[in-house]
Amino acid sequence: MNFFIVLRKELMEQWRTKRLLVILAVMAIFGLISPLLAKLTPDLLKSIPDMPAGLADLIPEPTLTDAVLQYVKNLEQFGILLALLMSMGSVAQEKERGTAAMMLTHPLSRAAFLLAKFAALAVTFTLSLTVAALACWYYTLLLFEALPWDSFLALNGLMLVGFFVYIAATILCSTLVRSQGAAAGLAFGALVLIAGIGSLPRIGTYFPGQLFNWGVGLALGAADPAWPALWVSLGLIVTFLGIAWLVFRRQEL
Amino acid sequence: MPFADFQQYIPFLIPVVIIQLILMIAALVDLLRREKTRGPKWLWALIIVLVNYIGPIIYFVAGRQDA
Amino acid sequence: MIQITALHKYYGSVHALDGLDMTVEAGTVYGFLGPNGAGKTTALRILTGLARPTAGRASVAGVDLVADGRVLSRRVGYLPEEPAFYPWMTPSELLDHLGRLHGLSSAERSRQTRELLDLVHMAEAGKRRIGGFSRGMRQRLGLAAALVHNPEVLLLDEPVSALDPLGRKEILDLIEDLRDQCTVLMSSHILADVERVCGVVGIIARGRMIIQSPREKLMESYARPAFEFETVDAASALRWADWLKVQPWAAAVRLEKVVVRITVNDIARARQELLASAVAQEIPLRRFEEVRPSLEDIFLQLTDRETTL
Structure with missing residues (x-):
C-alpha cells in the first residue's frame, strides 16, 4: 500500500535531515539528567556559603518523587517544543518548495501523504521517548531506588499521547498555511491556546495537559485517573488530522 | 557539602557528554558539506562549538537552508 | 487522447482560462503556444489534477479528470515548469521511490532507474544529493521522474525555457525521441522550440484557443x-x-x-x-x-x- 511507501520516505527524511537525531538526543539527555538534577539540587543549595544553619536543615532530602517530577517537567516542556519545531514544516514546506505537487501527480492519495507525516513523527517520538525512559529508569535506580516499571511505562504512554496531540495540531496548522513561518506562528498560537484552556479549573481536567499529571500520579502509586482527558486527547488527534485532510483534499497545489 | 561528594556523580555525566559530542560532530559535518546556510558559515561553526548543548540544535532547526 | 471542452478557470476576477477547447490526438507531439500568462500552465495543472476547473470538461485517455485523479496519475507523466525535489534525496532514490508508488517490482525499479538516468545523461550523478543540482540538471531529472511509469501521455510545462542553448538542445532531442512512445503535450512561449519538435500546434491567448492545426498546414495557410x-x-x-x-x-x-x-x-x-x-x-x-x-x-x-x- 502506498501509505507504507511514503512512510518509508518520511522516516528516511527524518534520518537524513537529522531530525531523528535531534529529537533522540534532546530526549535522551533529559532522561539522563532529570534524576541527576533531582539528586543534586538540594546538595547544591546547601553548598551555598553563608546559608543560615536553620534554613539548610529545612531543605528536604531528595526523593523518588523529585526524580519523577523533574523527568516529567523537562520532557513535557521540551517534548512539546520539539513537536512544534519538527512538525511545523511538514506540509507547509512541501507546498512552499513544490515537492507536494511533484509527488501528488504520482499515485499517492492526499490522505496517505498526511497520515505518513503524522506516523513518521509518531515513530520518531516513540523511539526517542523510549530511550529517554530507559535512561531515566536506569539512573533513578542507581541514584534512588527502582521505579515500578509498569506504572512508569504507563506514565510514558500518557506523555506520548500528549505529544501526539501537539504533533497533530501542528500538522493541521502546517496544512492550513502556505509557508513554514506562518505555520510556526499559527502552531505556537494553538499551543498557547491548548495550554491556556488546560489550566482553567474545570475544563482543564479534560485537556491533554492533565495526562502529564495523571502520569506522575501513576508512577508514584497515587493514581488519580483522568480518563476523560485521555479520550479528549485521542479525539483531538483524530479531529485535527481529519480537518487537515478535509482542507488539504480541496487545496490546489 | 564538600567537593568530594560531587565527584562521585561525575561518571553519571559521561553519557550526557558523549551525546553532546555526537550532536556537535553531526552538526559540524552537516555544516561542512552544506553549500548554503542562513547567515555566515563561520558564525554557525562558532555557535555549534561554543554554545553548549543547544548550539547544534539551533543549527539543525534554524541554520540549514536547502537550495 | 486529450480532450478539453469549454474549460474555465477563474482566480477571483482573473480569468486564467476562458472557454478553452483543445484536442490532442494520440501519438502526436503537440506544441502549446502562447504568450506568458495566456493560461498554458493552468491548463496543464488541471490536466494533472493539481488544480480544479471552474467549469468545463477535460478528459485524458478517455478518463474524466474530475471523476478520478488516481487512475489518471498512472497514465500521465508531468514535468512542471520548475520541478522540485527533496534536497536530501539522490536521483536514484527518487526514481526508486516513484517506482514504488507506481507499483513496480524491485527488478523493474532498478532497471528503470538505470535506463532513465542514462537517458537524461545523469548516470554519474545518480548517487549525489539533489540539493546541489543546477537548473538544467533538475530539468533533466524532472523529465526522468515524469517517465518512471512509461506514461501514455506526457505533459511538459515550458520544458526548455530556463535552459541554456546546449541544455535546450539536449531536452528537445529527448522529446523528439519520445515521439514513438507516448503522446506529448508541451507548452512553450518560445516558437523555435515548438517549431523543431511539434507536429501539431495550438496557439492560445487570454485563456482561449486561437488556432489549432498541424504545423505544416498552419505554415501553408498563414505564412x-x-x-x-x-x-x-x-x-x-x-x-x-x-x-x-x-x-x-x-x-x-x-x-x-x-x-x-x-x-x-x-x-x-x-x-x-x-x-x-x-x-x-x-x-x-x-x-x-x-x-x-x-x-x-x-x-x-x-x-x-x-x-x-
Missing part, C-alpha cells in the same frame, strides 16, 4: 513565402524597394537600412524576376536569400489580431 536581400549601400536599397513595392507579385516590402524583406504572392514569378531586376537596375547585392516562413510570423500575426479585436 507567405519571403525573400531577404542585403545591399551594399542604403541608397540603392531604397531605390529598389520603391520599385518592388509596385510589382503585382509583391505582397509587402519592408526596408531596414540596407536589408529589404519582401513577402510575395506568387513565388514562381518572384523567383524569376527578383534577381533579374536587381541586375537590370544595377543593385549591388551582398546577400540574397529565400526565407523560410517562420512560426513566429504566424504567431505574431494571430496574437496581434486577437489583441486588436
Whole structure:
C-alpha cells in the first residue's frame, strides 16, 4: 500500500535531515539528567556559603518523587517544543518548495501523504521517548531506588499521547498555511491556546495537559485517573488530522 | 557539602557528554558539506562549538537552508 | 487522447482560462503556444489534477479528470515548469521511490532507474544529493521522474525555457525521441522550440484557443513565402524597394537600412524576376536569400489580431 511507501520516505527524511537525531538526543539527555538534577539540587543549595544553619536543615532530602517530577517537567516542556519545531514544516514546506505537487501527480492519495507525516513523527517520538525512559529508569535506580516499571511505562504512554496531540495540531496548522513561518506562528498560537484552556479549573481536567499529571500520579502509586482527558486527547488527534485532510483534499497545489 | 561528594556523580555525566559530542560532530559535518546556510558559515561553526548543548540544535532547526 | 471542452478557470476576477477547447490526438507531439500568462500552465495543472476547473470538461485517455485523479496519475507523466525535489534525496532514490508508488517490482525499479538516468545523461550523478543540482540538471531529472511509469501521455510545462542553448538542445532531442512512445503535450512561449519538435500546434491567448492545426498546414495557410536581400549601400536599397513595392507579385516590402524583406504572392514569378531586376537596375547585392516562413510570423500575426479585436 502506498501509505507504507511514503512512510518509508518520511522516516528516511527524518534520518537524513537529522531530525531523528535531534529529537533522540534532546530526549535522551533529559532522561539522563532529570534524576541527576533531582539528586543534586538540594546538595547544591546547601553548598551555598553563608546559608543560615536553620534554613539548610529545612531543605528536604531528595526523593523518588523529585526524580519523577523533574523527568516529567523537562520532557513535557521540551517534548512539546520539539513537536512544534519538527512538525511545523511538514506540509507547509512541501507546498512552499513544490515537492507536494511533484509527488501528488504520482499515485499517492492526499490522505496517505498526511497520515505518513503524522506516523513518521509518531515513530520518531516513540523511539526517542523510549530511550529517554530507559535512561531515566536506569539512573533513578542507581541514584534512588527502582521505579515500578509498569506504572512508569504507563506514565510514558500518557506523555506520548500528549505529544501526539501537539504533533497533530501542528500538522493541521502546517496544512492550513502556505509557508513554514506562518505555520510556526499559527502552531505556537494553538499551543498557547491548548495550554491556556488546560489550566482553567474545570475544563482543564479534560485537556491533554492533565495526562502529564495523571502520569506522575501513576508512577508514584497515587493514581488519580483522568480518563476523560485521555479520550479528549485521542479525539483531538483524530479531529485535527481529519480537518487537515478535509482542507488539504480541496487545496490546489 | 564538600567537593568530594560531587565527584562521585561525575561518571553519571559521561553519557550526557558523549551525546553532546555526537550532536556537535553531526552538526559540524552537516555544516561542512552544506553549500548554503542562513547567515555566515563561520558564525554557525562558532555557535555549534561554543554554545553548549543547544548550539547544534539551533543549527539543525534554524541554520540549514536547502537550495 | 486529450480532450478539453469549454474549460474555465477563474482566480477571483482573473480569468486564467476562458472557454478553452483543445484536442490532442494520440501519438502526436503537440506544441502549446502562447504568450506568458495566456493560461498554458493552468491548463496543464488541471490536466494533472493539481488544480480544479471552474467549469468545463477535460478528459485524458478517455478518463474524466474530475471523476478520478488516481487512475489518471498512472497514465500521465508531468514535468512542471520548475520541478522540485527533496534536497536530501539522490536521483536514484527518487526514481526508486516513484517506482514504488507506481507499483513496480524491485527488478523493474532498478532497471528503470538505470535506463532513465542514462537517458537524461545523469548516470554519474545518480548517487549525489539533489540539493546541489543546477537548473538544467533538475530539468533533466524532472523529465526522468515524469517517465518512471512509461506514461501514455506526457505533459511538459515550458520544458526548455530556463535552459541554456546546449541544455535546450539536449531536452528537445529527448522529446523528439519520445515521439514513438507516448503522446506529448508541451507548452512553450518560445516558437523555435515548438517549431523543431511539434507536429501539431495550438496557439492560445487570454485563456482561449486561437488556432489549432498541424504545423505544416498552419505554415501553408498563414505564412507567405519571403525573400531577404542585403545591399551594399542604403541608397540603392531604397531605390529598389520603391520599385518592388509596385510589382503585382509583391505582397509587402519592408526596408531596414540596407536589408529589404519582401513577402510575395506568387513565388514562381518572384523567383524569376527578383534577381533579374536587381541586375537590370544595377543593385549591388551582398546577400540574397529565400526565407523560410517562420512560426513566429504566424504567431505574431494571430496574437496581434486577437489583441486588436
